[in-house]
Amino acid sequence: MSSSEPLADPPREASTREALPVDAKYAGYILEVGPMVPEMLEAGVLVLFGEQAPAELREIAIVHNGRQLAEPITHGDMLVLGNMSCVITAVGGMANENLAELGHIVIKANCASETDLPGEISVEPVVLRVPAVGAELAILSCAVASGQFSASSSSTPAAHTPPASADRLASTSTASIKQRRTPWGFLSAWLNSRRRVTRSA
Amino acid sequence: MAYKAVRVEKGRGGWGGPLTIRPTDEKNLIYCVTGGGIHPIAAKIAELTGAEAFDGFRSSAPEKRIACVVIDCGGTARIGVYPMKRIPTIDVKQSSPSGPLIQFIKEDIFVSGVKEDNIKVIE
Numbered sequence: 001m002s003s004s005e006p007l008a009d010p011p012r013e014a015s016t017r018e019a020l021p022v023d024a025k026y027a028g029y030i031l032e033v034g035p036m037v038p039e040m041l042e043a044g045v046l047v048l049f050g051e052q053a054p055a056e057l058r059e060i061a062i063v064h065n066g067r068q069l070a071e072p073i074t075h076g077d078m079l080v081l082g083n084m085s086c087v088i089t090a091v092g093g094m095a096n097e098n099l100a101e102l103g104h105i106v107i108k109a110n111c112a113s114e115t116d117l118p119g120e121i122s123v124e125p126v127v128l129r130v131p132a133v134g135a136e137l138a139i140l141s142c143a144v145a146s147g148q149f150s151a152s153s154s155s156t157p158a159a160h161t162p163p164a165s166a167d168r169l170a171s172t173s174t175a176s177i178k179q180r181r182t183p184w185g186f187l188s189a190w191l192n193s194r195r196r197v198t199r200s201a
Numbered sequence: 202m203a204y205k206a207v208r209v210e211k212g213r214g215g216w217g218g219p220l221t222i223r224p225t226d227e228k229n230l231i232y233c234v235t236g237g238g239i240h241p242i243a244a245k246i247a248e249l250t251g252a253e254a255f256d257g258f259r260s261s262a263p264e265k266r267i268a269c270v271v272i273d274c275g276g277t278a279r280i281g282v283y284p285m286k287r288i289p290t291i292d293v294k295q296s297s298p299s300g301p302l303i304q305f306i307k308e309d310i311f312v313s314g315v316k317e318d319n320i321k322v323i324e
Contacts, residue, residue: 060302104278106278118294175224
């Protein structure tokens with residue numbers, strides 16, 4: 001479990017629209033929604049790719065401008081995509097590599113404890129929705145998602161120390177994941193704090 | 202330019218194929234859509250055929266110029282998109298047909314588990 005390590009440096013390129021929120025493992029904004037995304041949704045998945053993806057893949061994908069994976073995602077983390085938020089219940093063997101290198105994630109809302117395919121992440125069954133262009137994408141660490149890290153401190157980089165319970169959280173079962181669902185109030189506080197940070201940047 | 206053709210067979214644990222990749226003056230790109238730049242399998246096919254290895258995540262090329270595509274897919278997106286477009290697809294992972302586009306993934310257009318040993322020049 002690496003969530004106690006300091007978060008990585010902000011994105012290297014100055015042209016990045018906004019700095020990585022210090023409390024997110026991955027963050028960006030939705031740039032495009034491909035014409036075949038509704039078909040993929042009908043089949044139960046949302047496919048995300050970074051902005052370097054070639055045209056063929058953009059047809060089936062939600063394209064975003066996230067760039068840097070601060071630390072590997074793990075089950076128990078929270079995924080925020082527009083007005084949809086869900087708990088990640090399993091992470092496929094290729095998912096972190098895909099996300100780090102290509103901005104690529106496949107989201108399946110099947111609440112599985114193991115993914116069907118190595119490129120997938122499973123999330124707690126929510127009704128998957130297609131996000132709007134301009135919506136936010138974020139993956140929050142389980143320590144943050146469990147509400148133990150105050151959203152108001154997000155302007156002080158690496159100032160927090162995730163609780164010792166992070167290891168315990170990372171190995172919990174699906175049942176206990178449900179018990180520590182993030183309160184909506186916390187989530188909206190986090191999103192609001194992000195917007196403030198973005199505006200002042 | 203005269204290009205050579207290669208036969209690409211499935212590797213151990215792989216599925217599909219064999220595919221014959223025969224670049225032409227129009228279709229002369231070995232289109233690599235993997236993490237980490239040009240994959241060694243794409244480089245090998247380019248070397249053997251005389252076609253050009255091309256990184257799909259760095260620049261764009263029209264589909265009609267693609268002789269074949271090399272992917273390292275986790276089973277959902279790339280594995281289906283290129284077969285759907287009837288572009289010969291070579292997966293370096295040991296994937297079997299899966300994902301929402303599974304109906305397009307057929308032996309005549311897709312091969313997986315491919316290692317360098319599975320690529321042979323057709324004389």
